[in-house]
Amino acid sequence: MGGVSPMKSPSKLIPVSMATKSPTKIAPAPPTGQQQIITHQISSGGAVRNILSSPQKIVIKSSVPQPGQGTVSTVRTGQIVTSGGQQVIKIPASQVQQLTGQPQNVQVLSNKMNYVRLVNPGVGGGGGGGGTTLIRPTPSTNKPIAPAASQPIKIKAMPITHNQQTNKQRVIIPVSGSVTTSSMGGGVPIRPQTNLTLPASALPPGVLSNTQPGSVVMIPAHYMSQLQSSTSNNTTVQMSNQPPPGTIIPQPPKPQPPRTVIDANGIRPRKPCNCTKSQCLKLYCDCFANGEFCNNCNCANCFNNLTHEEDRQKAIKACLDRNPQAFRPKIGKGGSDNERRHNKGCNCKRSGCLKNYCECYEAKIPCSNMCKCVGCKNVDMNPAVERKGLMQLAECAEARVNQQKAVKSKLPSFSHHSPTKMLLPTSSRSGYCRMNQEVVEATCQCLLAQADKAENALVSKAQLEHTVIAEFSRCLMQIIGSYTSRSRGLGDT
DNA sequence: GAGTTTGAAACT
DNA sequence: CAGTTTCAAACTC
Numbered sequence: 001m002g003g004v005s006p007m008k009s010p011s012k013l014i015p016v017s018m019a020t021k022s023p024t025k026i027a028p029a030p031p032t033g034q035q036q037i038i039t040h041q042i043s044s045g046g047a048v049r050n051i052l053s054s055p056q057k058i059v060i061k062s063s064v065p066q067p068g069q070g071t072v073s074t075v076r077t078g079q080i081v082t083s084g085g086q087q088v089i090k091i092p093a094s095q096v097q098q099l100t101g102q103p104q105n106v107q108v109l110s111n112k113m114n115y116v117r118l119v120n121p122g123v124g125g126g127g128g129g130g131g132t133t134l135i136r137p138t139p140s141t142n143k144p145i146a147p148a149a150s151q152p153i154k155i156k157a158m159p160i161t162h163n164q165q166t167n168k169q170r171v172i173i174p175v176s177g178s179v180t181t182s183s184m185g186g187g188v189p190i191r192p193q194t195n196l197t198l199p200a201s202a203l204p205p206g207v208l209s210n211t212q213p214g215s216v217v218m219i220p221a222h223y224m225s226q227l228q229s230s231t232s233n234n235t236t237v238q239m240s241n242q243p244p245p246g247t248i249i250p251q252p253p254k255p256q257p258p259r260t261v262i263d264a265n266g267i268r269p270r271k272p273c274n275c276t277k278s279q280c281l282k283l284y285c286d287c288f289a290n291g292e293f294c295n296n297c298n299c300a301n302c303f304n305n306l307t308h309e310e311d312r313q314k315a316i317k318a319c320l321d322r323n324p325q326a327f328r329p330k331i332g333k334g335g336s337d338n339e340r341r342h343n344k345g346c347n348c349k350r351s352g353c354l355k356n357y358c359e360c361y362e363a364k365i366p367c368s369n370m371c372k373c374v375g376c377k378n379v380d381m382n383p384a385v386e387r388k389g390l391m392q393l394a395e396c397a398e399a400r401v402n403q404q405k406a407v408k409s410k411l412p413s414f415s416h417h418s419p420t421k422m423l424l425p426t427s428s429r430s431g432y433c434r435m436n437q438e439v440v441e442a443t444c445q446c447l448l449a450q451a452d453k454a455e456n457a458l459v460s461k462a463q464l465e466h467t468v469i470a471e472f473s474r475c476l477m478q479i480i481g482s483y484t485s486r487s488r489g490l491g492d493t
Numbered sequence: 494g495a496g497t498t499t500g501a502a503a504c505t
Numbered sequence: 506c507a508g509t510t511t512c513a514a515a516c517t518c
Contacts, residue, residue, distance in 0.1 A: 277512065283502055284512045322503080348500065356515055357499045 272297040280304035281315035283326060288315070291327050331363050345370030353378035443475040 280302045283289045294304040319326040351357045353376045366380045450471040454464040
């Protein structure tokens, strides 16, 4: 079978034991339904907090354009507002200012992977379509409002391309400029406007192209999420903690209990990483691999933050050089039924793909023919379940033969090998071949032929089953006979 | 919580 | 591209 179990058609199996955690390296399954209020917690002392501490107020409205959009809104920082059935995220202008040193306008995109983009006046971003919401800074803010921020801000929701699988919202904050927005209804995908040489599709969030006007900083949207959650608990942001202007250092506030709360989008918040040697700039780091800044992590010597943006970008580029798909979701849609599957497949050897070491198992999807795993038990349990039963029967029989032979020859038992990838002696270079697809299919065809034959003969169900089982027994003996004869041949040499 | 196991990523 | 090393998460005790 060429290393692939024929039973690994991607679909429905999900072992009962898989109920626990969301994959950390893998984008969670897409949430359903409309946008909901995000409930991430905001950390104390992190970049987010810094960003949020400004009294200035910007409303981000993210979602499908609806009638009623386009009204002018005045909001308070940190508030979550429902307007016209939509959720409104309020982002303090200082969040941008913290990052860029300048008042910024904000653009929010889409309801999944959203970006906020701040561009120079005249740089314009903006896309077409969709309604526009004008947002004004709240006059009652207790801080002076920067001139640029005092201008009404137009915000349009806009769909973002790619990353549909991650369902994460991200914010792109350009270095300076005014506000442009585009709506979800046909907006133009946001791309870095500067000299980034990476393809936009490969650009992970958090990439800062440069600090020139018009450049764009992409900020993982969980910052925004965190903002929201923090403000959902405390309707107003604590302004007293405002850091000095210009401080944009996302200090990963350390140890926090693992967040187990699932937000309203159905997304389990990312687990904090614990990287110690990678500086969170390699794909070992889940945060980095997911294109996110570290936040609330327990990592040491972390460079995956805005203060090390240059290093971070280098690392991103290095990763993309090695693998242009490095930042694409590992779980994609595959097959005719469009079910989730691991794009690369796993390579598990010892876990049987039944532990979270296995990325497929972790993502709660059965292994597919993309996988090169050994001893895979993370197989589809659906239609082919009967076939699988037969296969397992055959495999168990083979395993017994192997064990007996191993005992006789005092060789290591093969019993640890995959039941679905039983090794058979052969003349191949490796010395073994697997019970391959051809054998399985041939066996199945034999069984089907016998079943058809019996069916046509109008025999009883019991007789039909007996016929099939007898045929299977014959096939099995043939397979085993083939194995043992070859094995003898090999063993003698 | 320390130590071990595991497999992906990185490296050679 | 295969083999090895490094790394961090998962797991075990």
